[in-house]
Amino acid sequence: MKVSLFITCLSDAIYPRVGEAMVRLLANYGVKVEFPTVQTCCGQPAFNSGYWDEARATAKTILEAFEDCDFVISPSGSCTGMIHHYPKLFENDAIMYEKAVKLQSKSYEFTQFLVQVLGVTDVGATFPHKVTYHPSCHGSRLLGVKDEPLALMSKVKGLEFVPLPFAEDCCGFGGTFAVKMSEISGAMVSEKSDHVKETEAEVLVGLDMACLMNIAGNLRYRNEPVRVMHLAELLYEGVKQA
Amino acid sequence: MSSGHGHSDGATVKERADLALNNDFLRKAVKFTTERLKGGKLKATEEHGNWEEWRERGKQIRLHTIAHLDYYLNLFVDNARANGVHVHFADTAEEAVHISLSIAERKQAKSVVKSKSMVTEELHLNHALESIGVEAVETDLGEYIIQLAGETPSHIIIPAIHKNRYQIADLLSEDAGEKLEPDTSILAGYVRRKLRAKFLEADIGMTGCNFAIAETGSMVLFENEGNARMVTTVPKTQITLMGMERIIPSWADLEVMATLLPRSATGQKLTVYMSGITGPRRSADADGPDEMHIIIVDNGRSLQLGDPEFQELLNCIRCGACLNACPVYRHIGGHAYGGTYSGPIGAVLTPSLQKNVAEWDDIANASSLCGACYEACPVKIPLHEMLIYLRRRKIESGHGDKVEAIGMKGFATVMSKSGRFKAALKLGKLGQKLVARNGEIRIKIGPLKGWNSVRVTPSLPKKSFRDQWGTMEAEIRNGLKEMDPDMKNRMEAIVKDRANGGGHGHG
Numbered sequence: 001m002k003v004s005l006f007i008t009c010l011s012d013a014i015y016p017r018v019g020e021a022m023v024r025l026l027a028n029y030g031v032k033v034e035f036p037t038v039q040t041c042c043g044q045p046a047f048n049s050g051y052w053d054e055a056r057a058t059a060k061t062i063l064e065a066f067e068d069c070d071f072v073i074s075p076s077g078s079c080t081g082m083i084h085h086y087p088k089l090f091e092n093d094a095i096m097y098e099k100a101v102k103l104q105s106k107s108y109e110f111t112q113f114l115v116q117v118l119g120v121t122d123v124g125a126t127f128p129h130k131v132t133y134h135p136s137c138h139g140s141r142l143l144g145v146k147d148e149p150l151a152l153m154s155k156v157k158g159l160e161f162v163p164l165p166f167a168e169d170c171c172g173f174g175g176t177f178a179v180k181m182s183e184i185s186g187a188m189v190s191e192k193s194d195h196v197k198e199t200e201a202e203v204l205v206g207l208d209m210a211c212l213m214n215i216a217g218n219l220r221y222r223n224e225p226v227r228v229m230h231l232a233e234l235l236y237e238g239v240k241q242a
Numbered sequence: 243m244s245s246g247h248g249h250s251d252g253a254t255v256k257e258r259a260d261l262a263l264n265n266d267f268l269r270k271a272v273k274f275t276t277e278r279l280k281g282g283k284l285k286a287t288e289e290h291g292n293w294e295e296w297r298e299r300g301k302q303i304r305l306h307t308i309a310h311l312d313y314y315l316n317l318f319v320d321n322a323r324a325n326g327v328h329v330h331f332a333d334t335a336e337e338a339v340h341i342s343l344s345i346a347e348r349k350q351a352k353s354v355v356k357s358k359s360m361v362t363e364e365l366h367l368n369h370a371l372e373s374i375g376v377e378a379v380e381t382d383l384g385e386y387i388i389q390l391a392g393e394t395p396s397h398i399i400i401p402a403i404h405k406n407r408y409q410i411a412d413l414l415s416e417d418a419g420e421k422l423e424p425d426t427s428i429l430a431g432y433v434r435r436k437l438r439a440k441f442l443e444a445d446i447g448m449t450g451c452n453f454a455i456a457e458t459g460s461m462v463l464f465e466n467e468g469n470a471r472m473v474t475t476v477p478k479t480q481i482t483l484m485g486m487e488r489i490i491p492s493w494a495d496l497e498v499m500a501t502l503l504p505r506s507a508t509g510q511k512l513t514v515y516m517s518g519i520t521g522p523r524r525s526a527d528a529d530g531p532d533e534m535h536i537i538i539v540d541n542g543r544s545l546q547l548g549d550p551e552f553q554e555l556l557n558c559i560r561c562g563a564c565l566n567a568c569p570v571y572r573h574i575g576g577h578a579y580g581g582t583y584s585g586p587i588g589a590v591l592t593p594s595l596q597k598n599v600a601e602w603d604d605i606a607n608a609s610s611l612c613g614a615c616y617e618a619c620p621v622k623i624p625l626h627e628m629l630i631y632l633r634r635r636k637i638e639s640g641h642g643d644k645v646e647a648i649g650m651k652g653f654a655t656v657m658s659k660s661g662r663f664k665a666a667l668k669l670g671k672l673g674q675k676l677v678a679r680n681g682e683i684r685i686k687i688g689p690l691k692g693w694n695s696v697r698v699t700p701s702l703p704k705k706s707f708r709d710q711w712g713t714m715e716a717e718i719r720n721g722l723k724e725m726d727p728d729m730k731n732r733m734e735a736i737v738k739d740r741a742n743g744g745g746h747g748h749g
Contacts, residue, residue, distance in 0.1 A: 001733045007707050009657070013667055014700055016707035020714060027718045030725025035711050040657040046650050048611060050633030050642070054654035061660060070737050105740055117736060118729050137612035170569045174610025181608055182692020184259050187573045188610070190696060217697030220682070 004034045004069040006062065006107070008079045008209070009041035015209045018075045021236035022110055026073075028239065029118060033073070039065035042082040043089075049176050052089060056096075059086055063099050071117065072107040075230055076208045077139020083107045084142065109139055110232055111148040111207060121151045125238025128158030132201035133231075134192070134215065136208035137170050149207060149231050156238055162199040166191075173214040189218045196226060203227045205234050255604040258578040271406045272396075272575045279400070279566040282509020283618070290505065300502045301622045303495045304557035311547065311556075314456040314489045315538070321459025325521030328535045338539045339370045342448075342481055345535055346376050349479050351445035355437075357463065357470035358382035359450025360398060360560060361483045361539055364582045364595075367448075378448075379440045381469035383433055390417055396576030396584060398562040399507050404575045437469070447473035447531065451484035452559070453499055454536075457492045460520040461536065464503060464513040471515055480522070480531035486538050487556040493518075499559060502620035506563040542595030551631045552594055557621045558587055564625060567618035570608055579605055586615035586625045593632055606632040660708075667706050674701050 003026070007019045023033040043058035062083065066072045074080045084107075086100035114120050131153065139145040153161055172178065172188025192215055196204050204219075204226050206212045216228035229237075252258035262268055287293040307314055319329045332338035342365075346354065354376055356362065368378040368389070380389040384401040388394065390413050395401030402410065411424035418432055449470060453462040461482055463470045474480055490499060504510040523530030546552045565571045565585030576584030581592035589605040606629050615625040636642060656666045677685045678701035686694045693699065 001730070001737070009663070012707040013670070013702055016703060016705065016710055019707040020710070023714065023718060027722050029729060030723045032718070032722055035708070035715070037708055037711070038660045040660050040663040043657070046653055048630055048633070049646065049650065050630065050635070050637040051647070051650040051654075052634055052637075054650045057654040058657040061658060071733070117733060119732055120729075137610075137614070141613040141617050168614070170610045170612035170614065172569070172610060174612070177607070177610045178693055179689055181256060181259065181570075182695070183256070183263055184570055184573055184608065185610070186692070186696040187263055188569050191569075191573075213700065214697065217693075217699060220698040221696055 001031075001071070002034060002069040003031050003071045003073060003113075004036055004066050006039060006042075006066065006072050006074040006079065006083075007035070008074060008076045010213070011075050011209050014213070015230070018209060018230045018232055021230070021232040022073065022075055025114075025123065025232060025236050025239065028123075029120065031118070034069065036065040036069075042079045044079065044082040045175050047082065047085060047089065048174075056089060059089060060096075063096065063103055066103055066106075067099065070106060071113065072103065073110055073113045074107070075110050075232055076210070077109045077136050077143050077145055078208050078210060080107050080109045081138040081142045109143055109145050109207060111152060112143065112145050115148040115151060122155035123152065123235050123239055124242055125155075125235050126157040126242040127234055127238035129203050130160045130162055130199075130201045131203045131205055131234070132162045132164045132196060132199040133167070134164055134171060134196075134204060134206045134211065135167055136206055136211045137168075139207050140168070145207065149205075152231065152235065153205075156235070157242070159238075162201050164204075165195045165198055167195075169195075171211045171215050173211050175210070178214065185214075186218075189214050193218045193222060193224065197224055201226065203229060203234070205229055205231045207231055252578075255578055255580060255608045258580060259574040259608065262574040262578045267406060267409065268404045268575050269573060271404055273572050275400060275403050276566040276572050279508055279562075280618075283506055283563060283566065284509075286505040286509040286511065290501070296498060296501055297620055297622060299498050300559075300620050301557065303490060303498055304559070304621045305554070307489055307491060307495075308487060308547070308553060308556045311487065311489065314491055315486065318454050318456040318459055318489055319538075321457070322521070322536055323459070325459050326534070327459065327521050328533070330535065330537045332537055332539045332541070335365045335539075335541045338365050338483065338537055338541065339367060341535075341537050342367060342483070343370060343374055345479070345481055346371065346446060347374065349445055349533075351376050351479070353377040353379065353440065353444045354446040354448050354481075355379050355381050355440055355444040355473050355477065356385070356448040357450070357465065357473040358385050358399075358401070359448070359483060360395070360582065361450050361485050362448065363395060364541065365483070365539070367483070379437070379444070381437050381440070381467075381473060382465070383430060383467060383469075386433055386437070387413060390414070394577070394582065397565055398560050398583065398585070398587070400562070404577070437472075441472045441476045444473075444477045446479045446481055447475075447477035448481045448483070449473055451482050451488050451536075452503065453490050453496055454484055454488045455491075455493055455496060455518070456489055458520055460518050462496060463517045463519070464500075464515075465517075466508075466510075466514040468515055471517060474517065474519055474531070475529045478532050480519075480534045482534070482536045484536060484538055486540050486543050487558075503559055503561050506559075506561040506618070506620040542597065545597055546594060552590075552628060554623050555590060555594055555628065557623055558591070559621060560587075561620060563618040563620060564615035567614040568609075569612065569614065570610065574608075579608070581605070586629075587623075590625050590628045590632065594628075606636070664706075664708065667702065671702050671704075677701075 011018045040061045043055035047055035090096035171192045172185040178185040330341045371378040380386045387402040397403040407424045415422045451461045452464045522534040571585040579588045583591045613626040656662045683699040
């Protein structure tokens with residue numbers, strides 16, 4: 001079984017610790033993760049902005065990187081969701097379309113893979129902190145990843161889970177939206193931070209570093225002492241502590 | 243063509259949104275009501291117990307009807323005419339207005355009472371009626387308030403959502419010539435008394451149409467205030483304006499729509515009144531119009547027919563659930579969208595009806611593509627995808643922003659080869675030395691201006707994941723545990739199932 005990591009350009013460049021947490025956690029289950037280095041970015045920034053030629057040029061690196069593996073795992077519901085758009089993106093190219101459909105069928109967001117494929121919910125972690133969770137839109141709405149992270153957190157010893165009010169509201173990131181419509185985006189992330197603060201949680205977790213970079217950036221700007229991390233990081237840290 | 247007389251000033255959605263973002267009254271009022279409606283919907287769909295299945299039924303009914311729209315429109319028209327209704331077709335807004343005014347002139351009408359209708363808003367019919375000296379009176383409470391304020395609706399079903407009750411009390415006090423307390427029952431009581439006289443003296447009753455039933459040529463109205471009942475029973479002449487896509491095949495289909503619409507709109511199991519009207523007054527009827535007209539309006543709708551990316555737009559039942567679910571709408575309200583229809587549906591519908599994508603592109607950009615609209619939609623219209631298609635069509639038609647186009651070319655150049663991506667990371671680490679402090683970038687210039695005005699940006703760490711991979715891989719290979727046989731079997735079964743064309747079980 002060949003399992004390959006789709007790190008996403010953001011985690012590759014800014015949050016390598018998330019990728020590390022994923023591969024080290026999975027190694028505990030005997031899953032030897034491969035990392036094909038030809039991968040770059042899923043192409044979502046171009047795709048969502050309407051530049052589909054540019055999106056295709058980028059998406060090709062992903063299609064090539066993961067052509068011969070059995071499972072693709074990624075720390076982002078949004079970038080995995082982008083792979084779900086590939087058949088549409090390549091609808092006029094029979095060969096690429098077929099590759100796109102194949103890739104979509106084997107692509108998993110990290111917690112999806114852990115829970116649905118490996119059947120793991122208890123990773124044996126201990127994390128004695130008050131934690132709240134922001135379900136990112138693309139992961140939860142487009143991929144349907146809703147129960148998996150909650151199931152994983154429920155098994156972490158010492159973890160006190162506090163639900164985030166209006167959790168399903170978008171954090172306001174939206175890729176280029178945050179730059180093009182920065183005022184609206186700013187209003188959205190400020191509201192999200194208000195809700196995070198209301199929970200009095202020490203830690204905010206999520207499944208998408210783009211959204212978390214947005215919320216963390218705003219919390220930091222406001223000097224709110226909330227630690228923001230990917231669930232993979234929390235689980236890995238919790239396993240090391242256990 | 244109707245070019246969206248939104249109330250807010252500002253040339254672009256960004257400018258209009260900035261005005262709204264600085265209006266605390268508006269933001270509080272919109273937030274308060276959308277949250278109430280969203281909560282109501284959630285509760286109603288949970289109580290329903292089988293929402294997803296009914297949602298799918300609703301979608302299938304709409305898909306089927308729109309796919310055979312010519313057939314069902316003909317059936318509807320034949321049946322309506324057999325019921326004694328005068329049916330008219332209007333290709334454009336101008337034609338629809340012309341037909342309406344001709345009827346008003348022929349009837350020598352002095353006043354028209356209207357029940358809530360978005361299509362008449364789309365046509366700017368009130369202005370047209372007033373231009374020939376006919377008084378047009380909105381009789382829905384929210385619409386009445388908006389009309390007094392000289393504004394347009396900022397929500398499909400709650401036209402005055404952006405006003406709080408103190409602002410409404412001020413408006414109505416001015417209308418009444420006396421101070422009215424900001425108490426809902428006092429304010430509604432005043433409007434009810436005032437409108438009673440208007441109903442009695444009106445020559446024409448004008449309505450929209452929630453659903454038109456093809457099998458009997460009937461029209462159906464959903465409402466809560468009883469004003470549409472008055473509009474369709476008191477005046478001698480009734481004019482109903484309907485978008486050409488309002489059709490459903492049968493009364494059995496209405497059961498599904500009547501289940502989906504009120505729950506999605508307000509969280510009600512059913513609206514207070516649901517009226518089915520099949521032709522003008524018959525000799526044995528005590529009341530109702532002697533003459534009834536139905537004007538079927540195209541005004542850009544047929545542009546969607548046969549367009550695989552946008553045809554589903556015609557499935558919309560105008561419930562407003564996408565507005566209530568939308569976090570962007572909550573912050574900027576409806577007028578910022580600049581058209582008759584606001585929120586996610588407006589962001590797609592307005593440019594689609596106009597065919598001038600270039601002019602309306604900025605609304606399609608006012609979305610984070612979070613998909614809350616799609617999730618809320620009772621007939622599952624993929625608005626979040628349509629927004630992307632709109633953006634793409636604008637670029638393809640050569641109306642993109644030139645600077646952004648260069649940026650995207652650069653993005654593709656860097657990201658289409660991993661070596662270039664690696665080089666770019668190296669360059670970034672060098673470049674950020676000028677601006678990064680303690681792992682953070684706070685500078686507010688260039689593309690970081692808006693972002694960093696409420697955020698702090700993390701800087702690039704010393705080593706990217708790909709820089710670390712070699713060492714990490716060697717460590718992992720050494721410490722790798724044996725895989726549990728059950729786990730191995732699960733994985734193999736999934737791969738096998740996939741090869742046999744079985745479901746992926748996810749996504």
